[in-house]
């Protein structure tokens with residue numbers, strides 16, 4: 001009986017070890033998901049200022065925080081994909097965002113809208 005316990009203990013720990021090294025490999029090859037803090041925040045600060053950043057004097061809906069940006073993400077993507085002159089186009093009266101910047105917002109949504 002003791003021997004049997006020992007063997008099943010060995011089996012269990014080798015399964016654990018195997019899983020640990022397996023998941024390390026998976027994260028190394030797959031880039032981390034986009035998050036508000038690391039990817040989206042800088043884009044908002046660059047393109048949606050000052051109007052949506054209260055600390056910069058903006059008086060439009062504030063997008064200096066995760067909660068508002070997350071809840072409005074569909075509307076944000078819809079508007080930044082419009083062309084200047086379209087009704088609702090953002091950023092208001094400024095040049096259209098580069099495709100690569102629009103892609104940051106889309107990728108964040110695809111990746112599940114994480115904060116950090």
Ligand code: HEC
Nearest residue numbers: 047048049050051060061072075076079080088090091092
């Ligand atoms: C120069 C000022 C200005 C800039 C820069 C600007 N906006 Fe706006 N934004 C406005 C104004 C004015 C409104 C209100 C009118 C409207 O809804 O079209 C607005 C409204 C919005 C709304 C609707 C909010 C609501 O109340 O439901 C969204 C979404 C939005 N902006 C997204 C953005 C995003 C994303 C950026 C940056 C890529 C941006 N805006 C940059 C002026 C600006």
